[in-house]
Amino acid sequence: MKKKMKGVIFHGIGDISLEDLDVPVIQHASDAIVKITLTTICGSDLHLIHGQTVVDPESPIGHECVGVIEEVGKDVTTFKPGDRVVVPTFTYCGNCFYCKKGSPSQCEKGGILGFGSIRGGLGGAQTEYVRIPFADMSLVKTPDSLTDEDVLFVGDILSTAYFALENVPIHPGDTVAIVGPGPVGLCVQELAPVFGAGKIIMIGTREFRLEMARKRGAIAINPKEEDAPARVQELTGEYGADVVVECVGTPEAFQISFDSVRKGGAVSLMGMWGEPVSVPLNDMVMNNITIFTGLVNCHRIQEIVDLIECGRISANHLLTHRMKLDDILEGYRIFENKEDNVLKIAITP
Ligand SMILES: [Zn+2]
Ligand SMILES: [Zn+2]
Structure with a gap:
């Protein structure tokens, strides 16, 4: 049997x-x-x-x-x-x-x-x-x-966060904005400094999750209370974030992401999309915006385990x-x- x-x-x-x-x-x-x-x-x-x-x-x-x-x-x-x-x-x-x-x-x-x-x-x-x-x-x-x-x-959400950051241009000192302080967004926050991020901005509506992001060093913005892209502009000398990582998968989160990135910056889309979203392609062309998206490649597991083992992330x-x-x-x-x-x-x- x-x-x-x-x-x-x-x-x-x-x-x-x-x-x-x-x-x-x-x-x-x-x-x-x-x-x-x-x-x-x-x-x-x-x-x-x-x-x-x-x-x-x-x-x-x-x-x-x-x-x-x-x-x-x-x-x-x-x-x-x-x-x-x-x-x-x-x-x-x-x-x-x-x-x-x-x-x-x-x-x-x-x-x-x-x-x-x-x-x-x-x-x-x-x-x-x-x-x-x-x-x-x-x-x-x-x-x-x-x-x-x-x-x-490590095998899923940390790999996804690594994938989101590994595949966009990001340089030491860059400002990274994250839309969605759920488990994936919080993993992106954890890994962003490893990729060189300076200022990290977390955008979300659930206070407990924003508080978690704040405790780990992010500047938190709640779009229910203030205009999130306008606040990102204010925090970045009126330019916008160098990199935005979207971790929600709704049209609203998509819009906030595109309105928060600077000209020549990059948007990494990690949300799962339940419905089609219209993409402002011409604005992206005119503003040199890079978009990255995809299903995570789980081939950085050893690197992530090493980062945890040496205390760089948790x-x-x-x-x-x-x-x-x-x-x-x-x-x-x-x-x-x-x-x-x-x-x-x-x-x-
Ligand atoms: Zn999963
Ligand atoms: Zn194969």
């Missing part, structure tokens, strides 16, 4: 449940089976549940976790059972057309955890065990000096709640409604 585990299944729009699932087994020589020791819920899970990201019904979900190697395929050379590992949201082969072109998130052989058959048909992360293809390429060891909580956000302040996997549906309810000043929930299988 197959071994069973608990895991979250997406049945259809607005419908998820915790089910008994088969424990995954090695399918290819480059696979590893990871026993998950800590997992969490991401804003992308909500987009998926609301139908803004297309995932086939009856798919396991969740894509942000850390764990311990349970078993490896015969070609895996970097890891052995018992090794603690950081799991990336996107797994990649390193060898296909897209990987060789430097776009591993579009890998033809890997996939995204918990995103159904259109993205590789992999298992989810909100469960007890997960099969990771191309383990040598995809996984990174967790240093002994770091806890699971220290590295829980994301532990995002952890506001802790609970057991058995209670994850309650966790989803809290996370969805942003109850109790929730930012991120550490969930233990």
